[in-house]
Amino acid sequence: MESKLSRNLYSFSYFLWIVIFVILPILLIVYYSLFDIEGNFSFVNYQKFFTAVYLKMTLSSFWYAFLITVITFLIAYPTAYLLTKTKHKQFWLLLIIVPSWINLLLKAYAFLGIFGTYGVANSFLKIIGMGEQQILFTDFSFVFVSVYIFIPFMILPIFNSLNELNPTLLDAARDLGASAWTAFYRVIFPLTIDGVKSGWQVTFIPALSLFMLTRLIAGNKVITLGTAIEQQFLVTQDWGMGSTIAVFLILIMILFMFLTNTRKRGV
Amino acid sequence: MNVASIIQFKNVTKRFGNNPPVLDNVSFTLERGKFYTLLGPSGCGKTTILRLIAGFTEPSEGEIWFNGQKINHLPANKRQVNTVFQDYALFPHLNVFENVAFGLRIKKVKKTEIEAKVKQALSFVNLDGYEYREIREMSGGQRQRVAIARAIVNKPEMILLDEPLSALDLKLRTEMQYELRELQRRLGITFVFVTHDQEEALAMSDEIFVINNGKIQQSGTPTDIYDEPINRFVADFIGESNIVEGKMVEDYLVEFVGKKFECDDKGFNANEPVEIVIRPEDLEITTPELGRLQVRVDSQLFRGVHYEICCYDKDDNEWLVHSTKKAKVGKEIGLSFDREAIHVMRLGETEEEFDRRLETYADKGDSAQWKVN
Ligand SMILES: Nc1ncnc2c1ncn2[C@@H]1O[C@H](COP(=O)(O)OP(=O)(O)OP(=O)(O)O)[C@@H](O)[C@H]1O
Ligand SMILES: [Mg+2]
Numbered sequence: 001m002e003s004k005l006s007r008n009l010y011s012f013s014y015f016l017w018i019v020i021f022v023i024l025p026i027l028l029i030v031y032y033s034l035f036d037i038e039g040n041f042s043f044v045n046y047q048k049f050f051t052a053v054y055l056k057m058t059l060s061s062f063w064y065a066f067l068i069t070v071i072t073f074l075i076a077y078p079t080a081y082l083l084t085k086t087k088h089k090q091f092w093l094l095l096i097i098v099p100s101w102i103n104l105l106l107k108a109y110a111f112l113g114i115f116g117t118y119g120v121a122n123s124f125l126k127i128i129g130m131g132e133q134q135i136l137f138t139d140f141s142f143v144f145v146s147v148y149i150f151i152p153f154m155i156l157p158i159f160n161s162l163n164e165l166n167p168t169l170l171d172a173a174r175d176l177g178a179s180a181w182t183a184f185y186r187v188i189f190p191l192t193i194d195g196v197k198s199g200w201q202v203t204f205i206p207a208l209s210l211f212m213l214t215r216l217i218a219g220n221k222v223i224t225l226g227t228a229i230e231q232q233f234l235v236t237q238d239w240g241m242g243s244t245i246a247v248f249l250i251l252i253m254i255l256f257m258f259l260t261n262t263r264k265r266g267v
Numbered sequence: 268m269n270v271a272s273i274i275q276f277k278n279v280t281k282r283f284g285n286n287p288p289v290l291d292n293v294s295f296t297l298e299r300g301k302f303y304t305l306l307g308p309s310g311c312g313k314t315t316i317l318r319l320i321a322g323f324t325e326p327s328e329g330e331i332w333f334n335g336q337k338i339n340h341l342p343a344n345k346r347q348v349n350t351v352f353q354d355y356a357l358f359p360h361l362n363v364f365e366n367v368a369f370g371l372r373i374k375k376v377k378k379t380e381i382e383a384k385v386k387q388a389l390s391f392v393n394l395d396g397y398e399y400r401e402i403r404e405m406s407g408g409q410r411q412r413v414a415i416a417r418a419i420v421n422k423p424e425m426i427l428l429d430e431p432l433s434a435l436d437l438k439l440r441t442e443m444q445y446e447l448r449e450l451q452r453r454l455g456i457t458f459v460f461v462t463h464d465q466e467e468a469l470a471m472s473d474e475i476f477v478i479n480n481g482k483i484q485q486s487g488t489p490t491d492i493y494d495e496p497i498n499r500f501v502a503d504f505i506g507e508s509n510i511v512e513g514k515m516v517e518d519y520l521v522e523f524v525g526k527k528f529e530c531d532d533k534g535f536n537a538n539e540p541v542e543i544v545i546r547p548e549d550l551e552i553t554t555p556e557l558g559r560l561q562v563r564v565d566s567q568l569f570r571g572v573h574y575e576i577c578c579y580d581k582d583d584n585e586w587l588v589h590s591t592k593k594a595k596v597g598k599e600i601g602l603s604f605d606r607e608a609i610h611v612m613r614l615g616e617t618e619e620e621f622d623r624r625l626e627t628y629a630d631k632g633d634s635a636q637w638k639v640n
Contacts, residue, residue, distance in 0.1 A: 171323045172356035174343040176370035176421065183344075186369075190360045 033243035045244035061224040065207035068146045072203050076154035084162045093159055100152040108216045111145045137219030145217045146207060154199040161195025197260040205253050225249050273299040273457050274320060279329035281315055289315050291481040300455040304468040307478035313461045314353060317427045322346050349418040353429040355410050357402045363413055364398040370421040388420035407434040425457040444471055465505050477501050485618055497621045498612055502544045511584050513543045521611055524580055532611040534624045542612045547589040549608035558601015562586050564594045
C-alpha cells in the first residue's frame, strides 16, 4: 500500500513539474499568440507569419541551423572517433567538454576580440599577405562561432555511442571482406546513429533559436527565429507576434525530434 | 614450403606491451583441406593464434605465410579467411539474413545468388525460416549458429572457429560436430577449430595442437596425442589419466609404486626418473591376488556408459578406473593392465626430442625388419 502511495506521490510531483514548467508556459504562449498588438483577439499574427518576410526568416533560420549542424557534425564525428582511439580518452574528452561550461556570452565577447579589426585573426591574415579583412559581422563568423560552441555538445553523444561499440564487430566486418571505409558506413556508422541523432538534436534545435550571437557576432545581418522573437518582445513590444513565432519554433522542434527519434535497434 | 601447406607460422611471438609474451616462439604448418584443433586452457593463446591468422593483429616477431606468401601486414579483408568469433560478433543492426549475406554483398554477388546461398547456409545450421528475425530475438545458441552460417556462406580457403559450439546443448552440439566435419570434407576447406572440450577435439580433428602458456606442447593426430602424451600437462588435459612417478630401470623395464613392470619404452638413461601414465579405461578390476596393483575403492560415480571408480593404493597414489563393472566402496581390489597400457614420459622433454626418440624406435624396428626380409 505504502509503495503504491509513494509511487503515486512521485508521479504526481512529476506531473506537477511538467505542468508548471512545460505545459503552462506553452499554453501561455499559445494564448498570447491569439491577440494582436492592441490586445484584441484575432488570428492576424498567424496570417502575418505566412507572409514573405516571416517565411523567409524561417527559411533562413533553418538554413543557418542546418549549416551549423552539418559543419559541427563533420568536425565532431572524426574527433569523437579519434578520441575513442586515444589512450586516456576520458581525459581528452574532458578537455573538450570543459569549454562548454564557460558562459556563452563570455565566449562571444572573446570572439569579438579575436575577429575584430585589430584582433589576432586579422594580424595573421596580414602576415600571410591576405591583408585586413572584415571578419566580424559576416555569415562566416556567425557560423564559425556557433560551430565552435556546439562542437562539445555534438561530440559527447557520438563519443559515447562509439565507445560502447563492440570492437570485434569491426573485426567481423573486415573479416568478411569490408575495406576500412565499407566497414565504417556499413557497420560503425549505423551502430552509432543514435549518438549522431542526439548530437543533431542538441545542436540543431538550439541553433534554430540562437539570438545573442546573431547580434554580437553577425551584427544583425543574420536574422533567425530566435532573433525575431527577441525583437518582437523587447523592441516592437508585440508580444502576440513574438508568441506566434515561438509557437512555430516549438512546432518545428517537435517535428525535428519526431523525425530524429526513430526506433532504437540493437541486441 | 610445400604445395599442400596453406599457412605457416615461423617463430611467431606475440606480446602486448611489456607483459610476458602471449605466444612464445610458435612455429607450425597447416596443410590444405585438413581439420585442425587448438586445444588448451583458458588464456593460453588460442584466440590470439586465430587473430594472427585472420589478420586482426600482427605478430611482434616472426613470420606468417599463407599460400607461399608472407602476410604479416596483409589486412584482414584481403585474406581468404573467415572467422566464427568467440562472442559471435553479429551485427545488431542487421537481421539474420543480412548478417549472413554481409560478405556476399561486399563481394557484389548477384541478388538471386545471395538469396539462395544464405538460405542454404541457414538451413545447414538448422535455422530455416529465421531469415527475417532480428539478432536480439535469437537465443545464444541460435546466434552462434548464425555466426557459423555467416562464415561458411563465403566458402573461403580457411575457416577459423573460436569455440563455435560452446552455447549449444549436447544433442545439437553432437549433430553440429558431425555436420561441420562433413562440410569440411565436402568443401575441402581448411578448418582451425578452437575448443576447451577435449572429447570434441578428439572426435573431430585430423590434427590437434595442445597449447599451454603460449607454447605448443604437442601436436599430432588424436590417437597420437591420446596414446603418447608428451608430458603431464598433455596427459592431464587430454582425457583423464593416472600419473605417477617412477624410474626407468633399463630399456623395457620401469619401476613405479615399488614394483617393476615390463613396458614398451626405451632410450632412457639407466635409473632415469620418469612419469608414468595409465589411462583409467586401461585398468581392469580383478581380485587383489590376480591384480598387478592392490588398491582400496574410495568412491564411485555412475557416468552413464561406465562407472568412474576412484581408488588409493597404500602409498596414497590416486588411481582412477573406468569400468563397466561395479565395485564396492571400501573394498580391497586388484587392478590389472597390459604392458602397452604403460606410457613412460621423460621429464621436461620437448616435442622435437620426443619425436626423435620415437623415431629411433621406428628405425630400429625398420632395420630389424630389413634383416628378416
Ligand atoms: N589486447 C590484449 N591486450 C593485452 N592482453 C591480451 C590482449 N588480448 C589477449 N591478451 C592476453 O593474452 C592471453 C591469451 O589470450 P587469448 O584470448 O588468446 O586466450 P584463449 O586461449 O583464447 O582463452 P579462452 O579459452 O579463455 O578464450 C590472455 O592472458 C589475455 O589476457
Ligand atoms: Mg579465446
